[in-house]
Structure formats: structure tokens, C-alpha cells
Amino acid sequence: MTSVTAYQTEASIFSQSEWKSNHSVRQARLCQETGLVIINWEFGDDDVNQNAKRRKMTERSTSGETIRKALSTSYPYIWLRDFCHCEQCFDEASVTKKTNLQDLDLQTATTQISVDDDGKHIRITWSDDHESVYPSSWLWCNRFHDTAPDPIMDLPPEFWRADEIRDRLREFQFDELMTSNQVLYDWMKEIKTLGLTMIKNAPQNEEALSQLGKRVGYLKDTNFGQVSSVYAPTNPKNPIYTAGNLFFHTDLTYYQQQPGIELLHCIKQFEGAGGDSTLVDGFSVAKQLKEIDPEAFEALSSEDVEFYQTGLMGPGRYFQMARNKIIRLDVNGEPTQISYSNHSRTSVLRMPPERVALFYKAMKLFTDLLYDQKNLYTYKMEAGDVIVINNFRVLHGRKGFEMKKGSERHLTTAYLDWDLVYSRLRVLHTQLNM
Amino acid sequence: MTSVTAYQTEASIFSQSEWKSNHSVRQARLCQETGLVIINWEFGDDDVNQNAKRRKMTERSTSGETIRKALSTSYPYIWLRDFCHCEQCFDEASVTKKTNLQDLDLQTATTQISVDDDGKHIRITWSDDHESVYPSSWLWCNRFHDTAPDPIMDLPPEFWRADEIRDRLREFQFDELMTSNQVLYDWMKEIKTLGLTMIKNAPQNEEALSQLGKRVGYLKDTNFGQVSSVYAPTNPKNPIYTAGNLFFHTDLTYYQQQPGIELLHCIKQFEGAGGDSTLVDGFSVAKQLKEIDPEAFEALSSEDVEFYQTGLMGPGRYFQMARNKIIRLDVNGEPTQISYSNHSRTSVLRMPPERVALFYKAMKLFTDLLYDQKNLYTYKMEAGDVIVINNFRVLHGRKGFEMKKGSERHLTTAYLDWDLVYSRLRVLHTQLNM
Structure with missing residues (x-):
């Protein structure tokens, strides 16, 4: 034979x-x-x-x-x-x-x-x-x-609204993630199906995300390096530090190859009011939009929008720019990637001026749904938390805040590629005999 | 005011x-x-x-x-x-x-x-x-x-066939690339417009591509690390080393986010027959396909094909897999990414079985055009050469070879993201007042 x-x-x-x-x-x-x-x-x-x-x-x-x-x-x-x-x-x-x-x-x-x-x-x-x-x-x-759906890439999303994620959000312990392959698998699968997970008790230092990256494989390099820090107050001499709302966005929307997964680590959390993270399921909102206004859904899934960001970082000036659809669809017409960052949107709209009003109506309706109380989930991070986000799906933001004098806030951000995570998931899926 | x-x-x-x-x-x-x-x-x-x-x-x-x-x-x-x-x-x-x-x-x-x-x-x-x-x-x-085309992303491609690239291919000196911003700009622009450039006289060691990556910004990390080596003979005890054809492919087609630019560096070239690199302009071939057989073009630009690769590397087993269209189109119907690697194609075709014969006819016609003598360009690398390829556009391969006893071949490969290169191009475009 x-x-x-x-x-x-x-x-x-x-x-x-x-x-x-x-x-x-x-x-x-x-x-x-x-x-x-x-x-x-x-x-x-x-x-x-x-x-x-x-x-x-x-x-x-x-x-x-x-x-x-x-x-x-x-x-x-x-x-x-x-x-x-x-x-x-x-x-x-x-x-x-x-x-x-x-x-x-x-x-x-x-x-x-x-x-x-x-x-x-x-x-x-x-x-x-x-x-x-x-x-x-x-x-x-x-x-x-x-042919049956792919066991990894086609894992069906569990759509959620605010009250659902509140009950459903799963916490993973940093130490267990670093040592157990079963926990690693469950965690990555959860990022795929729910788009959002929480890691608790990560080391409160800048190495934590690098360790996590190494555990999965490697962190994605970007113009901002592998791990980037945000501190507040930016000027320690400023006695009272306040910050406005950070509106909902996906990260690095001005990349053609947007990072697939965001890791947001709280090393220090300030004392004071506000500063809650805001999170929303973009796939769920896209689905709602399609039901409420199919024409708006069609507009956001067919027209390119351009995003940009420029500044100084590391070796010099960068000017990132990319064209993305706000709702990218797969061959079956299902949302596969959300690219939304209103504050980075350029003025260029390559459509007839007569179509622009309709496009704004669609963008605004999508935005209103993002902020709808039934969709918007808030969570105030504690030191040692890592919020893990499917950056193709879940949008995040932050409420404005006012820090108590002398207190500090320190976050780090890093990214993983879906290509890497899919590979790890698939190997573990077989090894763990799932 | x-x-x-x-x-x-x-x-x-x-x-x-x-x-x-x-x-x-x-x-x-x-x-x-x-x-x-x-x-x-x-x-x-x-x-x-x-x-x-x-x-x-x-x-x-x-x-x-x-x-x-x-x-x-x-x-x-x-x-x-x-x-x-x-x-x-x-x-x-x-x-x-x-x-x-x-x-x-x-x-x-x-x-x-x-x-x-x-x-x-x-x-x-x-x-x-x-x-x-x-x-x-x-x-x-x-x-x-x-609105006028974007000055960077929309730089129009210069399509080429074998006889055209032979005259048109531009050589850049490694040292000049490392020191002159004008040369760096010209080189990156050439990758965009022609899809293929040659760097001469790179240091004949494994650091050269890392230096190049640092010069642009950073190398893309993959499952294979940042720089990976291929040696021949794989077993030095084997007195005569031969290798078969390496068929035309784009690299890492089994990634959803395929690397945008490939750097292929020849550190040592063997003595013996064969081993020429083969290169072809996938956009030019896609254009030819559309003219000859619009139905074939339509099939390859609308159906997903799945690619995979599995093995052991670094920390353990990987299993990369992705769905890509062989010819991906932008909103204007122009080819924007070629994903082709016949040897990594999985058996999964999510289309009615009755459509499969037509799809094979399309794939075969595309392949025949890739290998058409009017399209296929060959070049045998010398030590110190770096072939630079737009991996969204130009397919590469290698002819079979037979090495003389005692001779060696050593190549390294690394990748750059278009997001990074576009950013560098855009900044230099303004700084150099182009």
C-alpha cells in the first residue's frame, strides 16, 4: 500500500x-x-x-x-x-x-x-x-x-454589549499564562472569540510586555518601538494634571498592516477621578449598524478612508499614512477588520462631493452606536492589569481624568500579530488535543 | 487673521x-x-x-x-x-x-x-x-x-518584462545607501515603482541586512526571526550538492500580513552550474492575464486560496496559515498584492466543485505567463549582492544547481514593512523637496 x-x-x-x-x-x-x-x-x-x-x-x-x-x-x-x-x-x-x-x-x-x-x-x-x-x-x-470553517481562523466571534462583557470578561493570571500551555491557549482563543481579555497581576515594570511577547513568540515592531510608555503628569512640575477624553479608536489605523492585538499594561495608576478605559465591540456595532441602516453599513464597508500620524520618534521624523475601510469585510460579507480613529482621519475622501453627506451620516451613526450606553463598557485599570484587545475588532478609549497632586500614571503598550497568534493557537490546538 | x-x-x-x-x-x-x-x-x-x-x-x-x-x-x-x-x-x-x-x-x-x-x-x-x-x-x-493620486502610495508602477528589466534594473552601492538620504530615497522609490532593485557591495556577513534594516528603521520580525540564513551544502560531508528548481513564489504567503519587501543577500556564492535567481513582475503578468482571459483574472482576484507552512523553528513548532487572493485588487480594480506559492497551497478550495476546473485553468495560465520567456528574468547573484523585492508584486525563484566539491553558498533573508518604507519615503520626499 x-x-x-x-x-x-x-x-x-x-x-x-x-x-x-x-x-x-x-x-x-x-x-x-x-x-x-x-x-x-x-x-x-x-x-x-x-x-x-x-x-x-x-x-x-x-x-x-x-x-x-x-x-x-x-x-x-x-x-x-x-x-x-x-x-x-x-x-x-x-x-x-x-x-x-x-x-x-x-x-x-x-x-x-x-x-x-x-x-x-x-x-x-x-x-x-x-x-x-x-x-x-x-x-x-x-x-x-x-468545507467546515477553519478551526482557528474561523472561530466564531461572540458579540457583546456592555452588560454582557461585564459578566463574561475572563481574567487570566500573568504567572499562569507564563507557565501553562493550556492557559496560554485559552487566553489566545478568548482574544479571538471575545476580542477582549484581562491579565491580572503582571509585574509592575516595563519588562512585563516583553516577557509576554516572548512567551507567545515576538512583539510587533512599529515606528514606536516594541514597547512604548505613556506617563502622566507629562510635566512633573504641573501640580494638577488633567487630561481630556481619548475618543474611541483602533490603534495604528494609519498602518496598512494594522497591528492585530494590543497589549495595554498599567504599571502605575494615579489617584484621582476619571481615567477609566472605554471599550466597545466593533463587530457587534457593525452588525447593529447593518440592521439599522444597511446603506450606512454599505458606505463604511466600501469606501476607503485615509488616516495619518506624524511626529518625531527615535531616529527622526515619521509620517505614517494608510487607506483603510472603516469596516473591512471578508468574502462572505462578514466584518473582519475595523479601522477607526477619527482624530487621525485625513481630509481626503475620494468620492463625489455629493456622496460626502451620506458618508458623514454613516460615520456619525457608527460613532453614536459606539458610544451608546448599551455598547460602551468602562473599566478602570489597576496596577498589574494588562488589557488585551483584538485591535481588528474592539475599539478603545479613555475618559478624561484629574490626578491628585503627587500621584503618577504609567502605561505601556505593545502589539502582537495575528499571524503569530494563529500559529501558536493551531499548534497548541493539536498538541493539547482540543 | x-x-x-x-x-x-x-x-x-x-x-x-x-x-x-x-x-x-x-x-x-x-x-x-x-x-x-x-x-x-x-x-x-x-x-x-x-x-x-x-x-x-x-x-x-x-x-x-x-x-x-x-x-x-x-x-x-x-x-x-x-x-x-x-x-x-x-x-x-x-x-x-x-x-x-x-x-x-x-x-x-x-x-x-x-x-x-x-x-x-x-x-x-x-x-x-x-x-x-x-x-x-x-x-x-x-x-x-x-483628488490627485497620493504622492507616495500611488506612485504608478512601471510594469516590466524580461528584456525591459535587464536594461532598466538599477544598482545601488551599499555604502551610498547607508550615508546619503537622496540615495536612500531613490532606492525606496525604485522598490515602489519597479518592484525590484539591486544593492551591490554589501558587507559579506550576516550583519549587512540588520544594518540595512536599521538604516530604514527596523526589520519585520517573523516566525523565522529577523534575519534567516540558508546554507548549501546542508551536509558538508556530501561531496556533490545538487538542488532542484525553486518555483516562483512570493514569500510568507501563509501570512495574513505578508511582508512587503524582501531583502535577499548573497554572502557566499558557490562555484558550479545553475542557481540563477528567477524574477518576474507579477503586476505585469496579472495585466497580461486580464487581457488574455478576463474570466481567469476575475477568478484569481475574487476567490480565496489557503497557504500553509509548518515546521520547527526557534522556540518550537509553528503552523502558519493564511487565506489570500492570488491577485488582490484595490478599490479601483488594480492589482495591489500578489500572493502565490504553489508549493504551500493547501487542498482547501471553498467553491463549488464544478468551479474548480475553471480555477485551475486560471492558475495554470497565470503560472504559464510567469514562466513565459518574455517575462522571466534571470540573474545569478554575486557575493555582496542584495536583491530587493516588492514582495506584494515581484515573484522570485531559483534555478536548480550543482555545486563544485568544496564550494559553499550562503544567503540571508530579511523583510521590511511597506508601512515603514512609505513613512520614510514621505518624510524624505518633503525634506529633499522632491
């Missing part, structure tokens, strides 16, 4: 329950007219209602995923040929395809197919005598437009 | 020639029905054909930009009110708007407008008695859908 272990390299991109479902191929046949292999499935004995599943239907699986359990699935010849994982076609050590699309024959054909090993594999001999073997678990996972 | 210097903070986001064009406002009037301020322009005496410009027409300016020189331009009340740069509305020191959209009155109105200082400013008194002054240069630059 040809080895099929190489297909295992893709296991982590699929739902673990599907990968391990052990469904067997009952029948595999060739449809020469369409160039498709049609597979009929035999569902495992562990399935509670086998007969129901044989009918084409949508049902909720135990893991909460909605899976279209079809009687049959189909696989284009060209795709099967392209994904042959034999030693000649695939290098298991480097996890790369050895073949180039130039050499792939678009007319690739076969007349020989068999179901092997009690339905655990199918075997195809191609017209050029190349032989390919495909495991049923891999075929079952690959259902094209019916 | 109210100070209008705060508008200067936006100067760098506009065409410098437009900003300095000194056009004067001839007349400004209110159109209450549409809520627009209509401005008629007086063009400067330095304009060669003033009468022609008074007619609404498109013409090529001396700087090579195509500017629609309109007799009149219009400005929505709400937008003007929002961009008041007086001390109450705008903080010049931090370059931020002080106002929040919540407080902006969508019905903002005015009945008082005047043209001041021989047409250098317009002054508006709003219905709440707030007064705003706008400089004509800023108004002239802000023409909404007729």
Missing part, C-alpha cells in the same frame, strides 16, 4: 472532530462527463442517527459546527491529481508540494478507481499510469464550498 | 506641485440646496495657458500627473466644518482632530462666506457662530473624486 501519512500534514487545518470521524467511503465512481469523482459515504457506527445523515441535510454537530452531511461528495480530477501526496508529488519533510502547475495536465483523466481498506482509502490510476491514494478522512474534510 | 498653519500638517499627503501651485479663489458661493460651497478658481500667472485651464478639461501637468483642471470645485458644508483646523478643533502639536463625530451637527449650516487675502483663504461663519478659515492651497488639493 502506498503511504498516505503525508496527508497528515494538513490535519491541523481541519476540524479535529471531522478529521477523526472515521467515515468510510462506501462507493467511489467516475463521472467522465463532469470530470468528477463521486463518493458515497458510509457513516461510522458512533453516529447516533445514521439514517438521517444519509439524507442530504444540514445539522448541528456535537462540536457546535454546522455541517452539511451529504450523502455524496464530489472531487474534480484535476484537484485530486494536483493533491497527490506520494513521494514524487509531495515532500513530507518540508511540507511542500513538489509539483508545479506548469506540469499539471488540465485534461488529466482516469478510468481506474477503487475503494481500498474497507473504505479507508480510494486509489486512482491516472491516464499517465501515475497512481494516487487518498485517505477517506482527508476526502471527508475537503468538501469544497461545504 | 485666524492662523491657518495647522493645515500644513496635511501638506505631505498631497502632490507637492499642487500644494505649492498658488491658485487663488476667485469666487466662493453657497449652494443651500445641495449644502455645497462652490469655488471658482483663478489660476496663477505662472500657468502657461490660463485660458485653456479655465475650461473644464484634463491635461498633463509638468510633473507628469494627469490633473483634471476644473473651472470650479465644490465642498460639502459638513466636511468643511469637520476639518476646521482652528485651535479649538485641531491640535497642531499632536496632529490630531480634537472633535468627535458625536458632536458634529449633520445639519451644520452657514450663510456667511468670504474670500480673503486676495483669494488665498476663504472664511466661513457657521450658524453656531464658529468661524473657520481654509487656505486655498488645501482646498485646491482636496478635490474629492478628482
Whole structure:
């Protein structure tokens, strides 16, 4: 039997329950007219209602995923040929395809197919005598437009409003995060699903975020360095320090590649009134906007807005600028990134002047929803707290404050990339056997 | 007169020639029905054909930009009110708007407008008695859908094929790049417009790319660290080392935030046959694809493809995975990012199986064009060379090679973010008075 272990390299991109479902191929046949292999499935004995599943239907699986359990699935010849994982076609050590699309024959054909090993594999001999073997678990996972959501990237968001997050917000202990992989996994998963987590009892020094970055992998470098500090009072001679509201924003909206996750660490908190952090679920607000005013939602998700920031930092002057949609959508029309920072918005709007009033109406409605009391969550940080924010989703701000004489405030900020966090999540997901 | 210097903070986001064009406002009037301020322009005496410009027409300016020189331009009340740069509305020191959209009155109105200082400013008194002054240069630059392209982000690409790049490829001396801001600017601009540059005579050690990164700002951190090395032979005991073709790809296609610029440094080049770098302009190929087969172009620019890479690196196992379109388009339908790495492509295609054959036809045609001799440029690196690639645009690969016994090959790779390079370009653009 040809080895099929190489297909295992893709296991982590699929739902673990599907990968391990052990469904067997009952029948595999060739449809020469369409160039498709049609597979009929035999569902495992562990399935509670086998007969129901044989009918084409949508049902909720135990893991909460909605899976279209079809009687049959189909696989284009060209795709099967392209994904042959034999030693000649695939290098298991480097996890790369050895073949180039130039050499792939678009007319690739076969007349020989068999179901092997009690339905655990199918075997195809191609017209050029190349032989390919495909495991049923891999075929079952690959259902094209019916493929299950990615177990990491597609973890569904839990939308929240102020009263919901108040109960739901999860606290993680800094020490546990640094030592337990399970806690690390839970924490990163929470950033993905809820967009907001809290770390308690972090060391009250500037090293804490670097330690956290190292624990995950690395911190994202920006024009502001890896970890940047904000102090108050800015001038210690000023006896009473006051600051105005910091309006809702996502961070570094003037970057084309906005940082994915923000870590906001309170090293010292001042004595005095105000200074609460304000937080809001941008995805939830986008959803509300779409319901209330679809035209406004359409405007904010289709027009580019430009943001900028300039100043002096480290080696010299910087001038960051980027174009972003306030609500970026994925191919399914779901919000995937919020870019909003009214105070950094440039005057450039590349649309007909006649459309501008509508666009302002949309921006203002979105803003009003951000500040709606049902959405706006406030929390006053304590020394040792790290607020962790999905910067593609949750907007943050700060209420104005007045410090007592002699008191101090010291915060640090750092960023993580989603690319890094997704990678860590995916590896731990498999290692912890989630 | 109210100070209008705060508008200067936006100067760098506009065409410098437009900003300095000194056009004067001839007349400004209110159109209450549409809520627009209509401005008629007086063009400067330095304009060669003033009468022609008074007619609404498109013409090529001396700087090579195509500017629609309109007799009149219009400005929505709400937008003007929002961009008041007086001390109450705008903080010049931090370059931020002080106002929040919540407080902006969508019905903002005015009945008082005047043209001041021989047409250098317009002054508006709003219905709440707030007064705003706008400089004509800023108004002239802000023409909404007729706004000139951004001087940095929109620098037009020079598409190339193999014979064109052979003549056109520009070499920069490492030492000059490290010391001259003009050379640094020219080099970064060349990465933007051509997508490919060559640095000669870099130090033949692993520090060279770090020095280069520091010169620009910082290197992008990835799962592979900041600078990663490739050696051959991998096993020095192997007397004859051979390697196969490395097919065309963009780097780190399995990142959602793919690195924008790749630096590929040759520290040691082997003796023997082959090993030439292969390079191709992905934007040029995308353009060719669109002409030859619009349906293929549409498929590659609308469907997500998934890429992955897993292995062991530094602290442990990584599993990078991302969804990208092979050809990502901007709002104008122009290619803005190529993500292609056939050897890292996963089996997941979230489309109906019936569409898969068409998608393969599109991918294969794109690939065939990449390898078309008219497009494919080859260059064998010498020790001290750094190939610099716009990783959103230019694909690279390497021909197979066979090394002479005892010879060695050592390359390092590092990445820069476009966000950083755009910032540096924009600052130097102004400082060097380009």
C-alpha cells in the first residue's frame, strides 16, 4: 500500500472532530462527463442517527459546527491529481508540494478507481499510469464550498454589549499564562472569540510586555518601538494634571498592516477621578449598524478612508499614512477588520462631493452606536492589569481624568500579530488535543 | 487673521506641485440646496495657458500627473466644518482632530462666506457662530473624486518584462545607501515603482541586512526571526550538492500580513552550474492575464486560496496559515498584492466543485505567463549582492544547481514593512523637496 501519512500534514487545518470521524467511503465512481469523482459515504457506527445523515441535510454537530452531511461528495480530477501526496508529488519533510502547475495536465483523466481498506482509502490510476491514494478522512474534510470553517481562523466571534462583557470578561493570571500551555491557549482563543481579555497581576515594570511577547513568540515592531510608555503628569512640575477624553479608536489605523492585538499594561495608576478605559465591540456595532441602516453599513464597508500620524520618534521624523475601510469585510460579507480613529482621519475622501453627506451620516451613526450606553463598557485599570484587545475588532478609549497632586500614571503598550497568534493557537490546538 | 498653519500638517499627503501651485479663489458661493460651497478658481500667472485651464478639461501637468483642471470645485458644508483646523478643533502639536463625530451637527449650516487675502483663504461663519478659515492651497488639493493620486502610495508602477528589466534594473552601492538620504530615497522609490532593485557591495556577513534594516528603521520580525540564513551544502560531508528548481513564489504567503519587501543577500556564492535567481513582475503578468482571459483574472482576484507552512523553528513548532487572493485588487480594480506559492497551497478550495476546473485553468495560465520567456528574468547573484523585492508584486525563484566539491553558498533573508518604507519615503520626499 502506498503511504498516505503525508496527508497528515494538513490535519491541523481541519476540524479535529471531522478529521477523526472515521467515515468510510462506501462507493467511489467516475463521472467522465463532469470530470468528477463521486463518493458515497458510509457513516461510522458512533453516529447516533445514521439514517438521517444519509439524507442530504444540514445539522448541528456535537462540536457546535454546522455541517452539511451529504450523502455524496464530489472531487474534480484535476484537484485530486494536483493533491497527490506520494513521494514524487509531495515532500513530507518540508511540507511542500513538489509539483508545479506548469506540469499539471488540465485534461488529466482516469478510468481506474477503487475503494481500498474497507473504505479507508480510494486509489486512482491516472491516464499517465501515475497512481494516487487518498485517505477517506482527508476526502471527508475537503468538501469544497461545504468545507467546515477553519478551526482557528474561523472561530466564531461572540458579540457583546456592555452588560454582557461585564459578566463574561475572563481574567487570566500573568504567572499562569507564563507557565501553562493550556492557559496560554485559552487566553489566545478568548482574544479571538471575545476580542477582549484581562491579565491580572503582571509585574509592575516595563519588562512585563516583553516577557509576554516572548512567551507567545515576538512583539510587533512599529515606528514606536516594541514597547512604548505613556506617563502622566507629562510635566512633573504641573501640580494638577488633567487630561481630556481619548475618543474611541483602533490603534495604528494609519498602518496598512494594522497591528492585530494590543497589549495595554498599567504599571502605575494615579489617584484621582476619571481615567477609566472605554471599550466597545466593533463587530457587534457593525452588525447593529447593518440592521439599522444597511446603506450606512454599505458606505463604511466600501469606501476607503485615509488616516495619518506624524511626529518625531527615535531616529527622526515619521509620517505614517494608510487607506483603510472603516469596516473591512471578508468574502462572505462578514466584518473582519475595523479601522477607526477619527482624530487621525485625513481630509481626503475620494468620492463625489455629493456622496460626502451620506458618508458623514454613516460615520456619525457608527460613532453614536459606539458610544451608546448599551455598547460602551468602562473599566478602570489597576496596577498589574494588562488589557488585551483584538485591535481588528474592539475599539478603545479613555475618559478624561484629574490626578491628585503627587500621584503618577504609567502605561505601556505593545502589539502582537495575528499571524503569530494563529500559529501558536493551531499548534497548541493539536498538541493539547482540543 | 485666524492662523491657518495647522493645515500644513496635511501638506505631505498631497502632490507637492499642487500644494505649492498658488491658485487663488476667485469666487466662493453657497449652494443651500445641495449644502455645497462652490469655488471658482483663478489660476496663477505662472500657468502657461490660463485660458485653456479655465475650461473644464484634463491635461498633463509638468510633473507628469494627469490633473483634471476644473473651472470650479465644490465642498460639502459638513466636511468643511469637520476639518476646521482652528485651535479649538485641531491640535497642531499632536496632529490630531480634537472633535468627535458625536458632536458634529449633520445639519451644520452657514450663510456667511468670504474670500480673503486676495483669494488665498476663504472664511466661513457657521450658524453656531464658529468661524473657520481654509487656505486655498488645501482646498485646491482636496478635490474629492478628482483628488490627485497620493504622492507616495500611488506612485504608478512601471510594469516590466524580461528584456525591459535587464536594461532598466538599477544598482545601488551599499555604502551610498547607508550615508546619503537622496540615495536612500531613490532606492525606496525604485522598490515602489519597479518592484525590484539591486544593492551591490554589501558587507559579506550576516550583519549587512540588520544594518540595512536599521538604516530604514527596523526589520519585520517573523516566525523565522529577523534575519534567516540558508546554507548549501546542508551536509558538508556530501561531496556533490545538487538542488532542484525553486518555483516562483512570493514569500510568507501563509501570512495574513505578508511582508512587503524582501531583502535577499548573497554572502557566499558557490562555484558550479545553475542557481540563477528567477524574477518576474507579477503586476505585469496579472495585466497580461486580464487581457488574455478576463474570466481567469476575475477568478484569481475574487476567490480565496489557503497557504500553509509548518515546521520547527526557534522556540518550537509553528503552523502558519493564511487565506489570500492570488491577485488582490484595490478599490479601483488594480492589482495591489500578489500572493502565490504553489508549493504551500493547501487542498482547501471553498467553491463549488464544478468551479474548480475553471480555477485551475486560471492558475495554470497565470503560472504559464510567469514562466513565459518574455517575462522571466534571470540573474545569478554575486557575493555582496542584495536583491530587493516588492514582495506584494515581484515573484522570485531559483534555478536548480550543482555545486563544485568544496564550494559553499550562503544567503540571508530579511523583510521590511511597506508601512515603514512609505513613512520614510514621505518624510524624505518633503525634506529633499522632491
